[in-house]
Amino acid sequence: MRLQLQPMQLPSTGEIASILTTLFAVCGAVIAAFWLSLVIWTFRDMRRRSRDPFAQIMAAILVAVLPFVGIFVYLILRPPETLAERYERALEEEALLQEIEERPRCPGCGRIVDPRWQICAHCEQPLQKRCVHCVELLELSWTRCPFCTAPQPMVSAEISANPAPAADEPTDVAIQS
Numbered sequence: 732m733r734l735q736l737q738p739m740q741l742p743s744t745g746e747i748a749s750i751l752t753t754l755f756a757v758c759g760a761v762i763a764a765f766w767l768s769l770v771i772w773t774f775r776d777m778r779r780r781s782r783d784p785f786a787q788i789m790a791a792i793l794v795a796v797l798p799f800v801g802i803f804v805y806l807i808l809r810p811p812e813t814l815a816e817r818y819e820r821a822l823e824e825e826a827l828l829q830e831i832e833e834r835p836r837c838p839g840c841g842r843i844v845d846p847r848w849q850i851c852a853h854c855e856q857p858l859q860k861r862c863v864h865c866v867e868l869l870e871l872s873w874t875r876c877p878f879c880t881a882p883q884p885m886v887s888a889e890i891s892a893n894p895a896p897a898a899d900e901p902t903d904v905a906i907q908s
């Protein structure tokens with residue numbers, strides 16, 4: 732009985748070879764799937780970072796030709812920003828620029844002034860006047876207050892033409908800005 736069982740438990744060389752073949756095939760398939768997914772990921776990632784189809788294909792080829800090394804080369808060399816991020820940054824910069832451009836400037840010296848100022852802090856150019864009735868800030872050329880309809884005296888836009896409204900305005904407005 733024992734003599735008959737022992738030779739059956741030892742696998743033959745043919746069996747070992749087939750087990751090893753299956754093992755290598757499974758490992759190879761897993762590695763190939765991983766490699767292929769890295770190539771696809773690289774192509775997609777590059778497509779988010781560059782509109783150039785040549786650059787997208789070259790990035791995918793780099794990872795395909797240099798398996799598992801190419802991906803590190805790609806990660807080092809790829810554009811740092813995606814197209815969406817670049818677009819967002821451009822929008823932010825444009826908004827910032829627009830904000831600076833939209834800030835009122837003194838017609839006398841051209842420097843940026845605070846919208847609450849009645850005269851320019853730099854050159855004393857009159858910028859706005861207060862309503863004689865409701866003390867809202869009005870443009871110099873307005874002859875009637877749009878808030879309370881009170882008629883307004885004409886104010887010249889010349890420097891030091893109207894010192895009275897500047898005097899009753901507390902100086903802390905100028906200091907704040």
Ligand SMILES: [Zn+2]
Nearest residue numbers: 837840851854
């Ligand atoms: Zn000025």
Ligand SMILES: [Zn+2]
Nearest residue numbers: 862865876879
């Ligand atoms: Zn008024």
